Amino acid sequence: MTSSVSVDPVPVDPVPVDPVPVGSGPGRPAGARTIEEILARARARLDRVTPEQAFGEQRTGAVLVDIRPAWQRAEQGEIPGSTVIERNHLEWRLDPASDSRLPSVAGYDQRVIVFCVEGYTSSLAAAALHELGLSRATDIDGGYRAWAAAGLPTAPATAATATIAPGAVPAG
Numbered sequence: 305m306t307s308s309v310s311v312d313p314v315p316v317d318p319v320p321v322d323p324v325p326v327g328s329g330p331g332r333p334a335g336a337r338t339i340e341e342i343l344a345r346a347r348a349r350l351d352r353v354t355p356e357q358a359f360g361e362q363r364t365g366a367v368l369v370d371i372r373p374a375w376q377r378a379e380q381g382e383i384p385g386s387t388v389i390e391r392n393h394l395e396w397r398l399d400p401a402s403d404s405r406l407p408s409v410a411g412y413d414q415r416v417i418v419f420c421v422e423g424y425t426s427s428l429a430a431a432a433l434h435e436l437g438l439s440r441a442t443d444i445d446g447g448y449r450a451w452a453a454a455g456l457p458t459a460p461a462t463a464a465t466a467t468i469a470p471g472a473v474p475a476g
Contacts (some may be wrong), residue, residue, distance in 0.1 A: 328439060340453035343424065346431035350442045355451040358417045358444045362386075366415040367408070369394070370466060371429055372448065377461045380448060383419070384465035386458050393471045394418075394429055399436045406469055416441040423447035 312421050325438050329375040336343075353361065368386040370377065371394060382388070387406070389397045396404040400411050416438055420426040426443035433441035444451060461475035468474050 318381060326428050343427060346348045346427045349431050349434055350427060351444045352423075352427070352442055353417060355444055355446065355454040355456055358387050358419070359456050360450070361415060366385075369416055370400070370448075371418055371420050371426060374461075374475040377466075380421070380461075381452070381458045382461050382463075382466045382475070383448070383451060384459050384463075386473045387467045387469055388417075388467040390472045391420075391429060392452040393469065395432060395436060397469050398433060398438060400438075401436075404470075412437045413440060414438065415445060418442070419444040419451065422449055434454075443472065 321424050340377055358368060362385060368383055369373070369451040370386045372380075372386045372388075373392045377388070384457060387408075389406075397406050398409055398416060400409055402412075412421075412467075416430075416433060418430045418433070418441065420429070420443075423443055423446050426447060430441045430443040446453075451469060
């Protein structure tokens with residue numbers, strides 16, 4: 305099986321596509337997993353919540369953590385009352401043993417609900433929080449898009465209804 309790659313209207317020689325099934329064959333290091341396998345393993349550790357469940361838990365003290373980058377928040381909006389911690393700072397801001405943790409991090413039993421755009425990256429992030437000992441961490445199934453589609457509260461990022469953690473870039 306081959307595919308063509310082109311730049312502008314000038315055709316380039318076809319590039320062969322590896323016919324070896326995913327998960328086997330030469331070139332794949334021993335122990336390597338596909339992103340689908342990694343995601344399934346991460347989600348197996350989580351008790352994922354619906355947007356409605358997350359909304360109810362937020363109202364009773366759970367921390368909703370938005371890990372989307374500024375450009376996505378500017379484009380899509382934000383969840384009022386959430387805390388923005390960009391993905392590359394997440395573990396440092398939420399690890400109860402870290403000198404860089406947020407002052408609001410109460411301990412290892414804190415309920416943290418992470419969300420991204422559609423619930424993929426947030427599953428991996430929530431599983432990473434489990435590695436830190438935050439065993440009640442989870443994510444929103446379907447992410448921000450599912451939250452908005454459920455008609456739950458959202459606001460333009462310019463409304464500044466979310467808390468921006470140190471190191472996170474404000475949207476808008």
